[in-house]
Amino acid sequence: MTLAEAVAALEAKFKILSRNEFRGEITLTVEREAILEVAQTAKELGFDTLSDVSSVDNFGDEPRFEMVYELYSLTDNHYLRLKTPVSEDDLEVQSVTSVWRTADWHEREVYDMMGIRFAGHPDLRRILMWDGYPYFPLRKDFPLAGRPSEV
Numbered sequence: 001m002t003l004a005e006a007v008a009a010l011e012a013k014f015k016i017l018s019r020n021e022f023r024g025e026i027t028l029t030v031e032r033e034a035i036l037e038v039a040q041t042a043k044e045l046g047f048d049t050l051s052d053v054s055s056v057d058n059f060g061d062e063p064r065f066e067m068v069y070e071l072y073s074l075t076d077n078h079y080l081r082l083k084t085p086v087s088e089d090d091l092e093v094q095s096v097t098s099v100w101r102t103a104d105w106h107e108r109e110v111y112d113m114m115g116i117r118f119a120g121h122p123d124l125r126r127i128l129m130w131d132g133y134p135y136f137p138l139r140k141d142f143p144l145a146g147r148p149s150e151v
Contacts, residue, residue, distance in 0.1 A: 053106035
């Protein structure tokens with residue numbers, strides 16, 4: 001299956017908030033509530049590898065955060081990027097660990113560094129910071145010198 005065919009299949013089945021193409025890479029932004037189903041369909045379309053899960057802090061904008069999923073098809077040798085917006089008022093996204101097991105550690109890192117929770121995650125706990133650490137160091141509003149009460 002070509003990348004164009006896979007993208008057309010996703011666009012036919014789901015509401016796509018935006019589609020960006022740059023240097024042969026395609027990024028689809030989908031609704032937050034649909035990310036798990038979109039991920040399952042993408043895997044059925046041949047995107048058998050989840051190479052990365054990350055997040056973006058668009059501090060000052062709403063929705064403040066974006067989840068980013070980098071997919072790869074080993075069979076067809078092409079990439080697809082999925083994004084979904086996440087509001088600061090509701091920092092939860094469906095886990096995609098049921099689709100790709102490798103999402104486990106990626107989602108834990110996003111949770112630890114940005115504070116975005118993953119519903120349905122099998123073991124959502126901090127992976128880099130210690131338990132009970134009250135902050136999320138990769139958020140843009142985190143002061144480099146630490147919180148004033150800690151200085």
